[in-house]
Amino acid sequence: MKEQIKEYARLIATAGANVQKGQAVVIRAQPDQPEFIAELCEQCYKAGASEVSVEWEYQPVSRLGIKYKSLETLSAIRDWEKAKMEYNARTLPAKIYIDSADPDGLCGIDDEKNAAAQKARYPVIKPFLDKTENKYQWCIAAVPGKAWAKKVFPEKTPAQAQKALWDAILNASRAESDPVAAWEEHNRDLADKCARLNALHLKELHYKSSNGTDLKVGLIENSVFCGGAERTLSGVVFNPNIPSEEIFISPKKGLAEGVVYSTRPLSYRGRLIENFRLEFKDGRVVKSHAEKGDDILKTMLSMDEGASYLGECALIPYDSPIRRLRLLFYSTLFDENASCHLALGEGFSNTIKDYEKYTLDECRKMGVNESMIHEDFMIGTRDLDIYGTTFDGKKVRIFKNGNFAI
Numbered sequence: 001m002k003e004q005i006k007e008y009a010r011l012i013a014t015a016g017a018n019v020q021k022g023q024a025v026v027i028r029a030q031p032d033q034p035e036f037i038a039e040l041c042e043q044c045y046k047a048g049a050s051e052v053s054v055e056w057e058y059q060p061v062s063r064l065g066i067k068y069k070s071l072e073t074l075s076a077i078r079d080w081e082k083a084k085m086e087y088n089a090r091t092l093p094a095k096i097y098i099d100s101a102d103p104d105g106l107c108g109i110d111d112e113k114n115a116a117a118q119k120a121r122y123p124v125i126k127p128f129l130d131k132t133e134n135k136y137q138w139c140i141a142a143v144p145g146k147a148w149a150k151k152v153f154p155e156k157t158p159a160q161a162q163k164a165l166w167d168a169i170l171n172a173s174r175a176e177s178d179p180v181a182a183w184e185e186h187n188r189d190l191a192d193k194c195a196r197l198n199a200l201h202l203k204e205l206h207y208k209s210s211n212g213t214d215l216k217v218g219l220i221e222n223s224v225f226c227g228g229a230e231r232t233l234s235g236v237v238f239n240p241n242i243p244s245e246e247i248f249i250s251p252k253k254g255l256a257e258g259v260v261y262s263t264r265p266l267s268y269r270g271r272l273i274e275n276f277r278l279e280f281k282d283g284r285v286v287k288s289h290a291e292k293g294d295d296i297l298k299t300m301l302s303m304d305e306g307a308s309y310l311g312e313c314a315l316i317p318y319d320s321p322i323r324r325l326r327l328l329f330y331s332t333l334f335d336e337n338a339s340c341h342l343a344l345g346e347g348f349s350n351t352i353k354d355y356e357k358y359t360l361d362e363c364r365k366m367g368v369n370e371s372m373i374h375e376d377f378m379i380g381t382r383d384l385d386i387y388g389t390t391f392d393g394k395k396v397r398i399f400k401n402g403n404f405a406i
Helices: 002-016 034-046 059-068 071-075 079-091 111-132 146-152 158-172 179-200 294-301 332-338 360-366
Strands: 024-029 051-056 094-099 138-142 202-208 214-219 247-249 251-261 266-268 271-281 284-292 310-315 341-345 374-378 385-390 395-400
Touching: 002 034, 002 094, 002 138, 002 158, 002 179, 024 034, 034 051, 034 094, 059 111, 071 111, 079 111, 111 294, 138 332, 146 158, 158 332, 179 247, 202 251, 202 395, 214 310, 251 310, 266 294, 266 374, 271 294, 284 294, 310 374, 332 374
Parallel strands: 024 051, 024 094, 094 138
Antiparallel strands: 202 214, 202 385, 214 251, 247 310, 251 271, 266 271, 271 284, 310 341, 341 374, 385 395
């Protein structure tokens, strides 16, 4: 496994973030697998990085900050933080996010206080996010934290659970044998599926399954399905998610009608939301209920005006390689790739055809949703059917019994 883990680090640095010669790299990680982070740093340097910085985060420390800091202190963005964001917006380092956090790690915090702080910080952060949109490479991947591993494999010892989760991560990430070549082939397959869908020129998607989901979602006329590798405005190809099985599009804000039921738990900022239902009218969630985590679901939906609108529709076959692992990962990065999903909040400007010709504001005026959140939630079932309606009025079956029908 040691050699596989090394190849996994190389995959993230090269096919994932695709670090360019002379480019700086910023890695954000929990201190769960420091040896892996060191290996990842080395792989970034071997790929040509000029410098690699690691920003450590630790859930227990985050909990303490939320508990003991005043709201004013928790909300503050200091001058050095602004200077850092300005520097990164100017220099555009590649960014790598390594997820290993405990899915329940922030249970019991003051959610209202935490949400209020995030809302206060966002107006300061947003201009830097807008300034760097589609301009740099980024990649999210994972390593098995001890608490996360025990959540997935509660019957195993901590060491056995971490080993089992490593096995699952490497399998799901196509990192078991020549991962870079495996991803090249995978990206070709996803690009082919996108081309088939885009040739249909769809106006609407209609989701139906026996659990009660019955939802119609409208699409932007000049939008396109994307999947797998993406490209910066300067032409650098990268893979933002490892693993990734999805083909996605950003729907048109204001065009969603009906009801949808979740089929897997959603881990939102260290808390789980389970078995929830959303009802949409005029594109917006007008009713919601979760059997577990209903309070945090309502907090999420109220983060800003755009949080209750859809930002993404993603298509993943029920027979996805990740679902075939028969694991509930309690991690959106993995669970979203085992099932068709939708996302509340921010949409993707790069789903507009020839997006590089438009400003971010122009993409948003076309209907790409704007929000401080982007939260994927899983809706795929074995009997999910999806019908598409084209702009010239034809009805096309996109999914039958949970899998592609085209």
